[in-house]
Amino acid sequence: MTSKNDLDRRSFLKASIIAGGAAVFGFSLPVGLRAAERLGVTLEPVADFQPNAFIKIAKDGRVTVVVGQAEMGQGVFTSLPQIVADELEVDWANVSYESAPANKAFINPAMGMQGTGGSSSVKGLFAPLRKSAATVREMLVAAAAQGWNVAPETCKAESGKVIHAASGRSAAYGDLLDAAAKVAPPANPKLKDPKDFKYIGKAVKRLDSPEKVNGKAIYGIDVKVPGMLTATILRSPVIGGKVKTVDDAAAKAVKGVTSVISLEYGVAVVAENFSAARKGRSALKVTWDEGAMASVSSESIYTAFASAADKDKGLVAKKTGDVADGKAKAAKTVEAIYWTPFVAHATMEPMTFTADVRKDGAEVWGGVQAQMLVQQTVAATAGVPVDKVKVNTTLLGGGFGRRFEMDYVIDATLLSKAVGKPVKVIWTREDDMQNDVYRPATYNKMSAGIDASGKPIFWHHRVVNDAIMARAGKAFGFILKDDQLDDSSFEGAHNLPYAFPNFQCDWVRKDTGVPVGFWRSVGSSHTAFSTECFLDEVAFAAGKDPVAFRLAMLDKHPRHAAVVKLAAEKAGWGKPAEAGIFRGIAVHESFGSYVAQVAEVSVAKDGKVRVHRVVCAVDCGQVVNPDTVAAQMEGGIVYGLTAALYGEITIKDGRVQQRNFTDQKVLRMNEMPKVEVYIVPSTENHGGVGEPGTPPIAPAVVNAIFAATGKRVRSLPIKTAELAAKA
């Protein structure tokens, strides 16, 4: 990949620092030679024209978009350049990308840091990128107009050229660079009228496909640095355990092993290559101080959650009306417990990171979702100044929230510091599965009622789980207080769109000691399951069709209603499905996007569930690339369906039981449903697309299972044995 970027040698940084270090995305301007003269800085001559952090134009007219967001499959190396190409008026064939270093210039305004998550890249960067590109376009037009001695308004930009139609003159961007660099950047460049968009809104091809089909793409695991060693770390089998004794004689005797380093949380074998490191690791003899978690199991956690749901008050996340009053007036009340277990991320590429820590600084390489946090973490761990840490973001072999974590970054940093050489740390699949930060296990105590006329009258949802931010927040310098809500644990439950006159959502925080983290769509990944399945139960109690029941309660939420209608219509809801196939529906909003899915499911006699087709309707506001939206819906559905069918991390004696894809199955091609994606045309603000496809699939499937079998699945993953027809 084309990621090496010597931005710090380029002019704009120096200039922007002198200009006051403004942390404005993209426009840490002024740059350009004249601007620099004004600032009194001497700039090194640069081959390419880089008027701002995002855009580089070469003399041959090629445009490189410098992307500060991490590419983990979601398509930012395409969608963000697409925005620039359109506003800059260059041909797509002349556009490429490169990965940016960690730098304030690349702060994602939607996150307040340089980070990739929360399905926020397009949301955060659409406006800044357009403005950056429009600024450059106007500088180029002004340069050409000056040269021709005509008014800039009489010129237009098109296909990488400035054209003066009246005189039939034109100049390629590549030939205007020197002149453009002397133009003062306009403060308020004119943006294109959306009706003139050439690329925005179109399914242009991904720019990163070629390197992903010829083996050239570089992920964290592929990084090679001169003099580099490779390490693997034996970690405590018990969560949070510490190294007690180490016998490393046999490990050190393995050919190729260069050292064995004891860390607090594990023992690292450093070697000339991975094979030797792994061999050395299996020769280690380590005893562990197992710590407090040794007595914890999935069962003890379930019991503690159940008791907390009954006895602990918790915090009120949202309340309207009075649920006790609603309950008193209800003609029919439905109650249920919904449970979702801990689930691993299992990115295709296990965690891996490379660090080169020197006395005066550090350079690091890897696939990460939060470059500036990495920079700070490496600086703190290595004991070097933050501005002396250079972060090179490679491609990510999947992120899904896992690569927000700093554990693998710290591994490599500690080891490089210890051995004084660059070290690449590779986690095995087993390390990755057993040392993840899991989707929090969640216990849901739910009750709802309908009045005598069948109208919904109350909804009470008590969510019991860990607080993700209690641990993860620390990396951001955020301390979650005991009386503070962490909506990453219950989002989607407290903002239920349905009109219940009496509504309450409580959150009962229960710290389990099991590390929990951001898992694709975070809280919504489990609250969609509990709320949309339980809502189906309420609809059934009211004797109503699931689609009609939902629509009747979505008056104030037209975007929810629209996707429900679209998905139902496209799926043929209300018309008979093929023999043996049953439908279920679910809708959920997350990250500003509204997604409804209808799942068509059959259940075999032995209880085996087969999902045949998923019809997905999405309203994600304005769309940059509809094919990226479709791909993210497809991927989100597979991710959520895998969790619904198989995802479960269990704990015994403080140990994670699952190790690899043998005991933590994932969806494979032979189980893949057909997926149809329909996008609601919209001019609303951009919603995210990386995550919102995930939440609705589990409830849609489970609701279809009810239609097929009359059995309610209230606990994930779906247990086929419980669905088997009684002989």
Added chain:
Amino acid sequence: MAKISVNRKQYEVDADPGTLMLWVLRDEIGLTGTKFGCGIAQCGSCTIHVDGEAKRSCVTPLSSVLGKEITTIEGLSNDLTHPLQKAWIDGDVAQCGYCQSGQIMAAATLLKNNKKPTDADIDQAMAGIICRCGTYNRIKDAIKQAAINGGK
């Protein structure tokens, strides 16, 4: 020193005969297109061809490939002209891309042995290769496209 042939080039590698080919390719020869996903023949990210047949390099020892021709994703074509590569680019298949070397290598063997695979044939041949990004339907479409375009 073991002599092996990878992508029609001869290499001498200084590794134990038991060293697994995944790591011989990645660490000794420097071909990193072949990926590590599980290490136990479960995910297929490490799929290579040994004498034209798909093999999981994470469980294939160096000693077993001596005298055989090994092909990795880097050797499929040197200019993105393999029908599968074209179909993959055309169908925007890859998301993170990490699994795709293995997917393409497995698909290449399928098409070599079966010029017109049905959906069921594709399912069977490809079920061993995990994609956590969920690109399965696009992979299937791309294989069919490549088959039409004379994939081999």
